[in-house]
Amino acid sequence: MHRVTLPPIGTFRAWRDAARSFLAANVPPEQILWGDHATAPDLFSDDSPPSGGGAVSVPRSFIQMAETVVWHSDPERFAHLYAFLWRLRETPHRNLMSDRGDRDLARLRRMEKNVRRCQHKMKAFVRFREIGRPGAARRSFAAWFEPTHHIVEPTADFFVRRFGDMDWRILTPDVSAVFEQGKLSFSEGHAKPDLPEDASEALWITYFQNIFNPARLKVQAMQSEMPKKYWKNLPEAAYIPRMIAEAPMRARAMAEAAPTLPPARVEQLKAQLASCKSAWSGPSEALPKAIRSCTRCPLHCNATQAVLGEGPAQADLMIVGEQPGEMEDLSGRPFVGPAGQLFDQAAAKAELDRETAYVTNAVKHFKFSVRGKRRIHQRSDVSEIEHCRWWLDAEIATVRPKLILAMGATAARSLTGKETGLHARRGTIETGRAGLPVLITFHPAYLLRLSEPEVRKQAEAQFTQDLALAATFVAPDKAPAHSDHLQAFTQEAPSPRAP
Known part of the structure; x- marks a missing residue:
C-alpha cells in the first residue's frame, strides 16, 4: 500500500x-x-x-x-x-x-x-483595508477571507492583475497570498488579524446604500448570490437587514415621487396616438381625393397612383383584395389584370354580378421590385397593411355592406386581424374588426400560380363556390335552384346590415 x-x-x-x-x-x-x-x-x-x-x-x-x-x-x-x-x-x-x-x-x-x-x-467578497504607512512608495492593503475550498493559490493571479501597483495580502485559515514589490508568494494559514479601520470604507458603504433599489429587492436571490456565511467579513453587510426592512416604505416613496408628464405634453402624446388610429372622420365625398394624396407609408413613393375602390356607394357586398397589380397601378382601377379576369370568370359561374358589389383592396398602392424592365409584385408587410387600414375602414363605414368577401391573406389580416390558416378558414364566415361578417376565400392571383391542373381545378371550384355563397348571402331570394346548402345557410344567418 x-x-x-x-x-x-x-x-x-x-x-x-x-x-x-x-x-x-x-x-x-x-x-x-x-x-x-x-x-x-x-x-x-x-x-x-x-x-x-x-x-x-x-x-x-x-x-x-x-x-x-x-x-x-x-x-x-x-x-x-x-x-x-x-x-x-x-x-x-x-x-x-x-x-x-x-x-x-x-x-x-x-x-x-x-x-x-x-x-x-x-473575487467578489474580498474586502481590503489599508495597513501601510502614510507616504510610503507603495500603498499596502490586507484582507481576511474564509473560503469554502482551497482556492487562494489558483485565484491569486486575478488579484495580481487587478492590483499590481500596490502591495497586498489575502489571509485565510488555510493558505495566505502575499504580493510585495511585484512578487507573489504563498504561506500557510493565518489566524484572523485585527485589521484597522479604513477611511475609504465609509465611502464604499455610502455608495452601496445608494445603489440599492428597494423596488427590485428579492431576498432569496440576493442570498443565493451573496450567502450569509460571507456577511461577517463584509463591512456593508451590517446595513443589509435595515435596508431590507425599509425596502417597502422606500419603494412607496419612490413611486409617489416619480415624475409625471406635464399636461401639455400629455395632450401632444394623445394627439399623436390618435393620428395613428384608423378613424377617418371626413365627409364621404372627400374620401377618394384623400386616398389619392395618401403618404401614410413609403409605398406611395414608387407607385404610379393610388387605386381607389369602385362600385355602388351603398353596396350589399364589398369585395376586398390584397393590393393592386401592375395593370391596376397603370389604369387606376381594381381587378383589371389577369387576376381580375379570372375573378370575373368565376363570378359569372357563381351568378355574382360584380357591378352590384363594391370592389377595393386592403392596400391602395402597388408594391414591387424592379428586375430589368419588369416590375415584380411584392407582398405588403404588416406596417403597410395597418397604415392602409385607415382607408379600408373608411370605405366600410361609407358602404356599410351586409357581407365583406376577403380574398387572400392580406385582406384577411386587415379585416379580421389574422392572416394564418387561410386554407382551413376558406369558405367560412367570421366576424370582422368592424363587427360585420367576413367571408374568407382565396385570392385569384393564388389560383394563377398553381401549376398542377388538378390542384388548380379543385381550387377554382372552391373559389367559385365561395363567390356563390357570397351572392346568396346578400340576396337569398336570387339563389340558384341547385344551391340548396346555400339557401339553408342564409336561412340560419340573417343579414347583419347596420342601420
Whole structure:
C-alpha cells in the first residue's frame, strides 16, 4: 500500500507528478492512500514513490478538470481523480470525457463547478483595508477571507492583475497570498488579524446604500448570490437587514415621487396616438381625393397612383383584395389584370354580378421590385397593411355592406386581424374588426400560380363556390335552384346590415 501526502501549496503539481509516477508503474487506485497535511498517518503504508514505468499520455480535457478539482475541500478528491485517470487508460479518451451519464465524471464535474463558484465568491467578497504607512512608495492593503475550498493559490493571479501597483495580502485559515514589490508568494494559514479601520470604507458603504433599489429587492436571490456565511467579513453587510426592512416604505416613496408628464405634453402624446388610429372622420365625398394624396407609408413613393375602390356607394357586398397589380397601378382601377379576369370568370359561374358589389383592396398602392424592365409584385408587410387600414375602414363605414368577401391573406389580416390558416378558414364566415361578417376565400392571383391542373381545378371550384355563397348571402331570394346548402345557410344567418 502506497501513501501520498500532498502539500497545501503547489498541490496540483505535487498530485500530477505522483499520479504520473503511479500510472506509469501500473499501480491501481485501491493500492494508494491519498491525503494532505491534515490527514492522519497510516502505519502500514509505504511513503516511497514507485519506480519504473514508461511514458504516460493524458488527455488535455482531463488535465484542465484536474487543475480545478484538486482545490476542492473533499478529502477524497485526489483518490477520485486518480481512479478516473486509471479508467482513462482502458477507455477511449474522447468517449469517457464526454459521457455525461458517467457517475464518476459527473461527480468530478460537480466538484469542478463548486470550486469555480467559490473562486467567483472570493473575487467578489474580498474586502481590503489599508495597513501601510502614510507616504510610503507603495500603498499596502490586507484582507481576511474564509473560503469554502482551497482556492487562494489558483485565484491569486486575478488579484495580481487587478492590483499590481500596490502591495497586498489575502489571509485565510488555510493558505495566505502575499504580493510585495511585484512578487507573489504563498504561506500557510493565518489566524484572523485585527485589521484597522479604513477611511475609504465609509465611502464604499455610502455608495452601496445608494445603489440599492428597494423596488427590485428579492431576498432569496440576493442570498443565493451573496450567502450569509460571507456577511461577517463584509463591512456593508451590517446595513443589509435595515435596508431590507425599509425596502417597502422606500419603494412607496419612490413611486409617489416619480415624475409625471406635464399636461401639455400629455395632450401632444394623445394627439399623436390618435393620428395613428384608423378613424377617418371626413365627409364621404372627400374620401377618394384623400386616398389619392395618401403618404401614410413609403409605398406611395414608387407607385404610379393610388387605386381607389369602385362600385355602388351603398353596396350589399364589398369585395376586398390584397393590393393592386401592375395593370391596376397603370389604369387606376381594381381587378383589371389577369387576376381580375379570372375573378370575373368565376363570378359569372357563381351568378355574382360584380357591378352590384363594391370592389377595393386592403392596400391602395402597388408594391414591387424592379428586375430589368419588369416590375415584380411584392407582398405588403404588416406596417403597410395597418397604415392602409385607415382607408379600408373608411370605405366600410361609407358602404356599410351586409357581407365583406376577403380574398387572400392580406385582406384577411386587415379585416379580421389574422392572416394564418387561410386554407382551413376558406369558405367560412367570421366576424370582422368592424363587427360585420367576413367571408374568407382565396385570392385569384393564388389560383394563377398553381401549376398542377388538378390542384388548380379543385381550387377554382372552391373559389367559385365561395363567390356563390357570397351572392346568396346578400340576396337569398336570387339563389340558384341547385344551391340548396346555400339557401339553408342564409336561412340560419340573417343579414347583419347596420342601420
